[in-house]
Amino acid sequence: xxIFLRTDFQIDDQRVSAGPRCCSxxxxxxWVSTWILSVALFLIFFxxxxxxxxxxxxxxxxxxxxxxxxDPGGSIFGKELLGLEIYQVRDGKMEQQxxxxxxxxxxxxxxxxxxxxxxxxxxxxxxxxxxxxRPMSEMRPDKNGKVSLGYYGVLEPxxxxxxxxxxxxxxxxxxxxxxxxxxxxxxxxxxVYGLFPPVPADTISEGARITLNVSSGQSxxxxxxxxxxxxxxxDVPGSEAVCDFRLTGIRKESIxxxxxxxxxxxxxxxxxxxxxxxxFHTDLVRTVHVLAYDDFQNAVTFxxxxxxxxxxxxxxxxxxxxxxxxxxxxxLHILVDRLELTADRDLRKLFADQKGYDGLSAExxxxxxxxxxxxxxxxxxxxxxxFFEFIKERNFFTGMKGGHPxxxxxxxxxxxxxxxxxxxxxxxHLNHMSDAYNEIGPDTARQEIIQAYSRxxxxxxxxxxxxxxxxxxxxxxxAG
Numbered sequence: 001x002x003i004f005l006r007t008d009f010q011i012d013d014q015r016v017s018a019g020p021r022c023c024s025x026x027x028x029x030x031w032v033s034t035w036i037l038s039v040a041l042f043l044i045f046f047x048x049x050x051x052x053x054x055x056x057x058x059x060x061x062x063x064x065x066x067x068x069x070x071d072p073g074g075s076i077f078g079k080e081l082l083g084l085e086i087y088q089v090r091d092g093k094m095e096q097q098x099x100x101x102x103x104x105x106x107x108x109x110x111x112x113x114x115x116x117x118x119x120x121x122x123x124x125x126x127x128x129x130x131x132x133x134r135p136m137s138e139m140r141p142d143k144n145g146k147v148s149l150g151y152y153g154v155l156e157p158x159x160x161x162x163x164x165x166x167x168x169x170x171x172x173x174x175x176x177x178x179x180x181x182x183x184x185x186x187x188x189x190x191x192v193y194g195l196f197p198p199v200p201a202d203t204i205s206e207g208a209r210i211t212l213n214v215s216s217g218q219s220x221x222x223x224x225x226x227x228x229x230x231x232x233x234x235d236v237p238g239s240e241a242v243c244d245f246r247l248t249g250i251r252k253e254s255i256x257x258x259x260x261x262x263x264x265x266x267x268x269x270x271x272x273x274x275x276x277x278x279x280f281h282t283d284l285v286r287t288v289h290v291l292a293y294d295d296f297q298n299a300v301t302f303x304x305x306x307x308x309x310x311x312x313x314x315x316x317x318x319x320x321x322x323x324x325x326x327x328x329x330x331x332l333h334i335l336v337d338r339l340e341l342t343a344d345r346d347l348r349k350l351f352a353d354q355k356g357y358d359g360l361s362a363e364x365x366x367x368x369x370x371x372x373x374x375x376x377x378x379x380x381x382x383x384x385x386x387f388f389e390f391i392k393e394r395n396f397f398t399g400m401k402g403g404h405p406x407x408x409x410x411x412x413x414x415x416x417x418x419x420x421x422x423x424x425x426x427x428x429h430l431n432h433m434s435d436a437y438n439e440i441g442p443d444t445a446r447q448e449i450i451q452a453y454s455r456x457x458x459x460x461x462x463x464x465x466x467x468x469x470x471x472x473x474x475x476x477x478x479a480g
Contacts, residue, residue, distance in 0.1 A: 076219040077105040081123045082161045082190055087152055088228065089201055089249055090114025092294035092312070094152075098160055109225040115203045115249050116210055116228045118196040120149070122157045123216075125191050130213040132205050136193035147192045151200040157190045198302040199309045201293035203248050206233045233289075242270040242277070243285045249292030250312060259316045268320045269310070272327025276335065279421045280469055284334045288327075290315050299326050301333040308334075325393060325400050328421070332414045339467050342371055342409040347459050351412050354452060356383025371409055386445050387452040390433050391415040396425065416456055 078101035086097045090113055099110075121129045121136055129136040141147045147155045197204050204210065208227055215221035234252050236245035245266055247255060256262045273285045286306040296311040308330045318326065341347060348368045357364035363374045384406060389395055391412075393403030396419055405415035419426065430449060464470060 075105050076214055076216060076222050077101040079124075080127050080216040080219050081121060081129070081214050083122050084224075085120040085122070085155060085160070086112070086116060086226070087118035087120075087196075088112050088114035089117050089203075089291075089293055092249075092292055094201065094293070094295070096153075104224060108223065109227070111227040111229065113229055116205065116226060117201055117203055118149075118152055118194065119204065119210075119212070119226075120147075120155055120192060120194040121214075122160055122190050122192055126216050126218070127191060127193065128215045129193055129195075131195045132207070132211055134195060136195045139192045139194045141192065145189075149194065149196070152196065155192065157192050161190060198305060199289075199291075199300055201291050201296065201311070202289065202309060203228075203233075206246075206248070208232050236266060242274045244287045245269075245290065246287055247290045247292070250290065255290070255312075255316070261320065264320055265315060265323055268324040269327040272324040273308075273331045275324075275421065276328050276331040280335060282335070282338075282469055284331050284338070299330050301330050301337075303337050306334060322400060322402075325397055326402060329393065329402060329414060329418060332417050333410065335417065335469070336410060336413045339463055339469060341413045341460070341463055344459060344463055347413070347456070347463075348409065350452065350455050350459065351409055354385040354387050354412075355406070356385070367409075373408060385448055385452060386433065387449050388412075390429065390449045390453075391419050393418060395433070396422075396429055416453075417460070420457075420460075 081101060081104065083098060083100045084104065086099060088095050088097065094117065095114065097112075103110075119131060119136070120139070121127065123129075139147050139149070141157070145156065145158050147157065149155055195204055205228075208229070210226040210228065212224040212226070213221060214224065234247040234250075236247065236252060259265065269288055273288075277284050284306065285308055287308075289307060289309045290312055291309060292312050294311075294313060297313045297317070299308060299310045299314055301308055308327070310326075314326070315323070336342065345368065348371060352364045352367045355363070355367075357367065366372055366374045388406040391403070391405050392415060394401045396403070396415075403411075403415050403418075405412040419429075430446060433445060433449060
């Protein structure tokens with residue numbers, strides 16, 4: 001590092017005549033005398049200047065880390081931004097990497113071998129970080145100073161910056177004038193800002209470069225660039241133009257090598273989505289993503305998004321027929337979201353009845369008033385209606401294994417709508433379910449199912465009419 005010192009006094013500017021380009025004998029003696037006099041004057045001036053400087057106290061040299069943290073004219077890295085926690089998916093696994101301020105200051109551009117799935121910035125209050133134009137959100141710690149990142153785990157910012165803080169405190173002992181940062185547990189405790197995709201293990205950017213614009217009211221804005229080699233998504237054309245497919249973290253050649261029937265799998269997903277869109281006369285799914293992340297075997301959607309995400313092992317390992325049913329199920333989630341079915345009060349009451357919640361129970365109040373299940377509430381299958389088992393996909397569709405309508409309002413609505421798509425199976429499945437519940441009596445089970453189905457059907461007809469969504473054919477209701 002270069003340090004420039006400025007003295008507290010100034011030498012008077014003296015005009016000096018330019019010397020000749022060549023020396024002639026006639027002014028040689030005059031030139032020598034002048035030179036001797038100049039040297040003598042310089043020595044006298046230097047002696048008095050040194051004596052004056054010796055009387056001025058010299059401040060101890062500051063530790064470079066302390067300077068970077070508190071110097072108002074220094075880089076934003078170390079002063080406002082203390083470091084980044086980067087979450088990347090590489091070879092199907094999630095990895096964390098802490099990049100401290102010193103590294104960022106010296107390497108404002110760096111590369112990763114996986115794709116970035118989330119970024120957390122630890123810094124001072126007032127820090128602003130935008131990732132490809134999207135602002136990071138502040139994430140508040142609990143009483144122990146830990147920040148919960150959901151699926152991505154827990155971050156302890158004090159521990160991440162403990163070493164830099166300790167080094168700064170050591171620098172403080174070098175002299176009373178040294179500026180050192182306050183303790184992270186004090187008034188200037190670090191803030192945590194984060195940006196994550198809506199779906200775990202997805203990428204925050206499908207481009208090869210991620211640009212971070214870092215700014216604060218006390219420093220000049222600066223930029224960081226992160227290059228992630230596997231982030232550029234590969235597009236696969238959907239069959240019959242139903243939807244687009246996008247592979248993240250895995251190339252088309254790799255997925256076709258891993259599964260010789262990959263094309264049939266793409267077609268099965270397209271077929272399932274097309275079946276839902278045709279049945280309900282509406283376009284639902286825009287893009288299907290396949291994520292190269294091994295820890296999940298599932299497919300998911302996210303509220304207010306028209307995309308479906310398949311984790312790679314689900315895509316590769318599930319039977320082709322199952323993929324079609326899964327695709328239908330996920331497309332129906334988007335339909336339920338569009339219809340806002342879970343906000344309907346009558347539907348919430350019906351779901352609470354099927355769960356067996358008492359009229360004055362906290363579980364029922366929470367569900368009907370807010371649409372949420374009580375956190376940590378124990379499930380009581382003995383009180384639950386057989387209707388859940390009737391509409392569950394693993395029971396309704398022979399050989400399938402999905403569906404969990406008892407878990408939430410959203411799953412309840414999806415499984416119900418799924419049965420509406422196959423009216424020819426209703427009577428067959430109803431007879432089968434009635435026989436399976438001989439312990440409460442087949443007639444009782446049948447009536448319980450039909451009553452719940454009839455109530456739910458009327459609610460859906462009302463809501464769908466309000467939202468201009470209809471079925472291809474008339475609804476079918478089995479006789480009681």
